[in-house]
Amino acid sequence: MGDLAARLEEYLSARIAGARDIRVVDLARIHGGASRETYRFTAHWSEDDREIERGLILRRDPTSSLIETERALEFAAYRAFHGSGVPVPEPLFFETDPRWLERPFFVMEEISGCQASPMALAAPPYADVRERIGEAKWRILGRIARMDVAGTELARTLEAPAPGECWSRELAKWEKVLDEDELGPQPIVRAAIRRLRREPPSPAARVGVVHGDYRTGNFLYDERGDVRAILDWEMCHLGDPLEDLAWAMTPLWAWPDASKPGKLIARERALALWEAESGLNVDSKAFAWWELFSCVKGIAIWTSSAREFADGKSRAPINVAAAWYATDIHNRVLVDMLAPKVEAAS
Amino acid sequence: MNPTVNDVLGALSGHLFSEVLPLLSASYAQADTMMAALLLAGAAEEYGRAAEVRSADIREMRELFAEAARRLPPGALRDRVAAAAAHEAKSLRIADLDACRDELAGTLIALHGTVEATRETWACELDARIWQHLRASTQRRAMATSPF
Numbered sequence: 267m268g269d270l271a272a273r274l275e276e277y278l279s280a281r282i283a284g285a286r287d288i289r290v291v292d293l294a295r296i297h298g299g300a301s302r303e304t305y306r307f308t309a310h311w312s313e314d315d316r317e318i319e320r321g322l323i324l325r326r327d328p329t330s331s332l333i334e335t336e337r338a339l340e341f342a343a344y345r346a347f348h349g350s351g352v353p354v355p356e357p358l359f360f361e362t363d364p365r366w367l368e369r370p371f372f373v374m375e376e377i378s379g380c381q382a383s384p385m386a387l388a389a390p391p392y393a394d395v396r397e398r399i400g401e402a403k404w405r406i407l408g409r410i411a412r413m414d415v416a417g418t419e420l421a422r423t424l425e426a427p428a429p430g431e432c433w434s435r436e437l438a439k440w441e442k443v444l445d446e447d448e449l450g451p452q453p454i455v456r457a458a459i460r461r462l463r464r465e466p467p468s469p470a471a472r473v474g475v476v477h478g479d480y481r482t483g484n485f486l487y488d489e490r491g492d493v494r495a496i497l498d499w500e501m502c503h504l505g506d507p508l509e510d511l512a513w514a515m516t517p518l519w520a521w522p523d524a525s526k527p528g529k530l531i532a533r534e535r536a537l538a539l540w541e542a543e544s545g546l547n548v549d550s551k552a553f554a555w556w557e558l559f560s561c562v563k564g565i566a567i568w569t570s571s572a573r574e575f576a577d578g579k580s581r582a583p584i585n586v587a588a589a590w591y592a593t594d595i596h597n598r599v600l601v602d603m604l605a606p607k608v609e610a611a612s
Numbered sequence: 613m614n615p616t617v618n619d620v621l622g623a624l625s626g627h628l629f630s631e632v633l634p635l636l637s638a639s640y641a642q643a644d645t646m647m648a649a650l651l652l653a654g655a656a657e658e659y660g661r662a663a664e665v666r667s668a669d670i671r672e673m674r675e676l677f678a679e680a681a682r683r684l685p686p687g688a689l690r691d692r693v694a695a696a697a698a699h700e701a702k703s704l705r706i707a708d709l710d711a712c713r714d715e716l717a718g719t720l721i722a723l724h725g726t727v728e729a730t731r732e733t734w735a736c737e738l739d740a741r742i743w744q745h746l747r748a749s750t751q752r753r754a755m756a757t758s759p760f
Contacts, residue, residue: 297643303704384760450710451717454746457724521760583647591758597750605743612740 270367271307274324278309278367278373281359283309286320296323302340303328321376323355323390328580335372337362339423343499344374345423346420346475352410353495357510377495382488384519385531387482395491400530401539402493403485407514408543410496411507420475424504429469432506437462437559440566447566454600456564457557461604467555470506471546478502480514482528497559508548512556513539518564518595530544560601561596568593621656625649641734650759652712666709670701672745673716676738680723683734693723 271290281287293307307323310317327337335427344357356375361367386392387399415421419512427435441459444452478501484493515533528532537548574580615623628649636642677697696719701712724742726740727735 294638295640297640385757450714451721452725453717453720453742456721457728457746458729460725472613486678520760521758522637583651586651587647588760591755591760594750594753594755595758595760598754601743601747601750604745608736608739612736 270305270595274307274309274369274509277359277361278311279314282311282313284313287312296470297587304327313400321378322358323374323376325374326367326371329369339420339502340498340500341372342418342420342423343475343502346415346418347413347496348412352406352413353493354412354499355495355497377486380488380494382486384482389511391489392491395489396529397409397485397531398491399493400526400528400536402487402491403528403530404536404539405543406485406493406496407477407480407510408540408545410477410510411472411482411540411544411546413475416474420496420502424502426473426504428585429471429473429506432470433462433467433475433555436505436509437562440559440563442453442459443566444569447570448552449569449572449576451570452565454597454604455562457604458562461557462559462562464554466504467508468549470508471503471549472507473491474507476503476505476507478510478513480510482530483519506552506556507546508543508553510517510557511537511548511559511561512553513563516557516560516564516596518592521595558600561603563599564596565593565600568596616660618656621659622651625652626654628652634668647759650723650757652757653757661752662706663704663709665744665749666706668752669689669713669745669749671746673713673720674699674727674734676741676745677716678718679729680738683738684726689694689722689726692719 271293275288275295276289278290280283282288288309288311290308290309295532296306298306302325305326306321307324308319308321310319312318325340327515338360339359341360344354347354348356355377358375360372362370363600364370376451376455387396392399406588437459444455444459477496477499480496481595483496485493486495487493488495515524515527515536517527517529521524525533527536530536541547568588571595575582575585575589630644633642633645635697636645636650639733673696681690681694681697682694696716699712699716702708720742724739727739727742
């Protein structure tokens with residue numbers, strides 16, 4: 267850790283104009299980011315006869331991760347949304363030159379005094395403000411769906427699909443992940459993919475920004491119940507906003523009680539808040555398609571983590587937890603979604 | 613008799629939770645240790661049932677294939693399904709049971725796709741039976757605890 271701090275001091279000295287005597291202290295790795303190594307630290311420096319202290323976050327590409335993502339994408343998303351009605355940390359530096367920290371990384375502002383863990387919502391002080399957090403969560407997702415990113419670096423980074431192609435592009439992407447990474451045949455998820463292809467959804471009402479992993483656990487909230495920052499934008503893309511809504515509501519994040527998605531507020535209330543903020547109506551048939559798709563996407567991600575572990579690219583326990591527990595739950599959800607229709611027809 | 617493997621794994625999991633975790637100060641180490649303890653509990657659960665879960669999957673799929681082989685028209689799929697109905701694991705080792713299960717699951721995917729596309733009564737009934745098997749299989753494999 268000492269070497270990393272010294273290298274960070276060297277980097278920040280080169281990047282912050284006018285800064286002198288930069289010191290990096292309290293550098294500590296934060297758990298949870300499987301797709302990036304995440305560290306918290308405090309930087310001290312002198313500038314124009316002032317002493318400055320700032321809490322910062324370092325996000326560095328790991329040697330391997332659950333999802334292979336475009337490294338510039340997350341930084342571009344933070345830049346596009348910073349200062350908008352969608353709270354995100356201020357992005358500061360993005361670096362691809364390996365001479366600094368061996369792998370690409372970026373540095374952003376630390377939002378202090380917050381919590382991200384879904385488990386913390388079960389006890390005071392956060393249990394007391396869960397309704398407020400829930401309302402903010404679904405409203406912000408509506409704002410993401412409404413956001414016009416035209417002219418931003420993010421828009422230049424992302425390819426916009428036609429409204430009728432959103433579903434097929436995403437389905438093909440995650441089916442390919444399954445094809446490439448699965449350790450053994452998975453009849454349930456393959457049946458789900460066939461169903462999704464047989465019964466496609468209506469075209470997207472709007473092609474907008476899709477966060478890609480919007481869920482409880484990927485935003486920071488405080489004791490007042492304010493959502494202070496939306497994090498983990500590495501799977502961000504343009505597509506049907508219903509994709510984000512369905513992923514955020516997939517039963518895994520509220521297991522075993524899906525009536526309060528993300529363990530926050532009632533599903534009906536969440537849908538109403540999202541509709542009001544996004545200006546979109548939830549087409550129930552199309553939404554059912556995206557909910558089924560969310561399970562397929564989930565299993566593809568958990569399959570990737572199983573592959574990472576099995577191949578020895580990453581022996582992190584989180585990879586096994588995803589492979590065992592999340593796959594188990596998503597398979598059970600898929601069976602409950604798919605089997606009744608067949609059983610009723612036979 | 614020596615302690616069973618699932619008992620040992622369960623005890624190790626409990627030891628990490630109750631004895632080691634409270635001593636850790638770094639949040640990253642705490643979270644990683646908690647995850648390791650959870651996985652040991654999952655491994656304990658899996659150890660006790662691993663052979664039974666796999667054997668039941670294999671038995672049920674072979675029964676489905678025997679039924680399907682009587683119904684399918686002559687062709688490559690029927691030959692494959694008929695062969696799968698007689699397929700057996702090389703031994704009771706978990707790796708061999710897994711290999712057998714994977715072989716049969718690949719055949720099941722091919723059969724299921726064909727059954728779905730065949731709108732005849734026998735195919736609808738077989739489709740429902742396949743889902744009964746898939747439901748039973750997920751129930752057998754369901755984990756008692758969850759980090760989510």
